[in-house]
């Protein structure tokens with residue numbers, strides 16, 4: 001596997017290939033749409049409670065990820081997705097020496113994992129809004145730079161307008177530089193010339209390595225030690241202390257369980273996407289609606305139809321409590337109920353009808 005995926009020839013067996021790094025990044029990018037989808041489903045089901053929550057789904061997602069990534073950085077020295085791919089973060093001390101992440105490196109990691117994507121997303125959204133998004137591509141000059149210039153603008157309005165224009169003109173370049181920097185680092189990384197596969201990791205002097213057997217043993221040992229410390233603390237603790245220990249343990253178990261639950265949510269989302277994109281689903285959706293059946297003609301020996309449509313064929317008066325039967329004709333409820341319970345057939349067409357097939361028609365006027 002390593003021989004195939006490592007283009008850059010480096011002797012370090014713990015150096016991950018770019019493909020592993022990109023795979024974990026892709027996985028992290030998929031988490032947000034997956035969680036958003038789950039939230040959408042529940043917001044539709046319980047709109048009263050969740051619709052307001054849904055409007056802040058980006059913020060909620062960032063907050064959730066802050067807890068999750070914080071936990072994984074603390075326990076595994078890696079982000080959630082890195083951990084899933086068997087990778088961890090190490091501090092680069094010098095060319096050869098690697099150490100555990102310092103607290104400030106962990107904070108920087110959190111910022112680059114969650115804060116920066118959040119800010120970038122919000123900037124992307126406001127750029128879309130300012131330029132008119134897809135509409136601008138269609139209508140072109142409608143969204144011209146000076147189109148929002150009011151007649152006599154105040155100083156603050158002018159500053160805001162110029163600020164918006166400056167943002168609109170400069171943001172594509174900023175975005176371009178951002179993506180070019182990431183791309184350049186990836187190219188250099190692939191040829192083994194750097195230990196950092198992104199500029200942010202370089203900035204925080206953090207490298208990514210494969211998790212070794214030694215790491216796994218150490219993790220297992222520290223886990224046992226914590227468990228032992230917890231149980232001894234639990235025995236000496238008071239009622240409230242025991243409660244606190246119990247809650248902490250459940251939360252940490254829940255966070256560990258996410259390792260299985262979050263990838264599952266991605267597979268679920270991918271399945272849903274496939275389902276709605278597949279031909280199988282489309283076949284059903286694009287079937288033409290069958291034409292309505294021909295009306296059943298009145299039987300020659302049946303009750304004749306009155307000339308006015310709001311008259312009951314049975315009592316020949318204006319209909320009250322309009323009620324229909326499967327043959328499609330409408331009568332007063334008392335008339336048709338009496339008729340069907342006695343004759344068990346439609347008075348107009350003489351087609352067999354049962355009492356429980358009577359349907360009340362509600363008028364909105």
Ligand SMILES: [Zn+2]
Pocket residue numbers: 312313314315316317319320331332335
């Ligand atoms: Zn009637």
